[in-house]
Amino acid sequence: MNTYSLSYVITTFNKLEYLKITLADLINNCKPDEEIVVVDGGSEDGSKEFLELLFKENKIQQFISEPDFGEAHGFNKGFLMAKGDLIKVITDDDAFNFEGIQKCKIKMLANPEIDLMAGNMAYFDLKNRNKIHLKFDDNYFNDWLNNKIPSFWFNGQPLMIRRKQLPLIGFFNPDFIIVDTEFSLRTTFSRKAKLEWCSEIMSVNISNIDSNSVKFKEKVNCQLKELDIIYSERLSEIIKYKENHPVNLFLTSTKNLFKFIFDKVFPFKKLIGKKELKDNNNPLFIDNFLSFNEVFQILKQELIEINKKSNLL
Template identity: 45%
Template sequence: MIKLSYLISTRNRLPYLKINLERLIAKVLPDEEIVVVDANSTDGSTLYLQELLKEGKIHQFISEPDKNQAHGWNKAMLMARGILFKKIIDDDVFDYNEIRKCADYMFENPDVDVVISSDLSSGILNYNNIDVNSSRLKHYKDWRAGKINCFSFSDVHMLVRKSILPYIGLYNTSFVMIDWEYSLRMSFLNVNISYYTGYNALNVGSPNNVSSTVSKKTLQNEAKIGQALYGYPGDNKSISFWSKIKIAIGKIIYAKPANTNTYHEINLTEIYNHFYERINKINSESDGQFITK
């Protein structure tokens, strides 16, 4: 029986895959699987992933065009065979020990549908700056207390029980900020969400990813839809707090960093080693606890 499915949806992100997927492969357990959906990459990713499948290092793989990022992630969710699934975004950083703490908690508490954790965020071009102050704990507590009927959070930190999918549905393919809408929908539908005060992931802003290139107008339009569907006003009535984080990350990664002339000069391996060291250190110095509704 597969207990946990790690899901990856990717397109033309080979440098990141080679760093982060190989770390996952080194950590995956016999009762876990790695599912990869590739959107017909043209940078060598497809051949790389096919070889990993042939070697048995990943467990399910398809490469075919998709309409948008929601379409790709929805394929991966439907392919998942695990009791739980966890998104692994190709350019973000994950602490698999913390992820398994969250998974074990869900196995011990079968009424829990979703676990999210506190947030860490940074950017490739400003990798020494890690934001530890973007927690959604206050909003989670307000939601839990019935003060608000929904709240937003990042799916970078989210584990989901697959059996809840018939109730919550898949990602909305008409949205760009798919995690924002999905989090509002989940909380609006009052699924049983637990909050882990540790950090199971570090959200990394990188050039040309969806989050860093989305326009403010798109975010504002989607915020209006969120207001209409779920009665969500946003943290300042016009655009959600989570959307503002996305814009801020985009500004950070396109800002000219100290001691870096061009993106091509970046040593991704060195930067990601730094990220993994930082998240491990942060978690070693914190005592993560679970808060449940």
């Protein structure tokens, strides 16, 4: 039986055109002591055949293709299939900082008391290509660590888990679309698992028409209310705390002031501009903008530059 230091677990369903881009990047960055585990939810767009070929070529180490009950169910299958000491969550339509992942891996392997790691990330909307929005949750982690707040939520993309601690940490809940929100609130509130924080930007969430948060927006909003009920006033308190946090109030007022000045004085420049379409039938082209692949490559470079400037880990 092969053993690995880390297992990349990725789930997918009918997103072949995205998968070809993101999985190629993952394969290119996978180390010899790491494995790639792909869980396909029974796709009918050619994803299964694509994955079978990659498996035969030994570019991915494990994969299954069968119907499931959504992202959480798929990830849970992958967690049980994984052979690595550590598990790294990967999504099929986002960009990842693999240099940062290696730093987290080294830190977790050197510190066996750490059960899981989370970290900062960025957002990018394919429809509104103005800029990358950075999301730093260090303050909330530190406040939670010092018992100033009962729990907090973080995005699942930066998540790294120690596999043998899954019985303590728990799996994802298949009842929720907002898998990471429910998981992070539950995990941080219980305080049984030791959580460590990575200060680098670990990934860029590329919001697109096929994102679960976009496709199931109404259900996501209902589930946020459901979580509020499950956690009583805790979720409301956290939201209120974040909005009124002194750092947030200062940053918001400063941001609004500079935005007003820049909008008046400087011409607005988009990070990614328009481009003539080569293939109008490609579903990954939106409003005559660049293709998902071109956006992905630009964001990967932006991710590198952002972390070079910060070098925080």
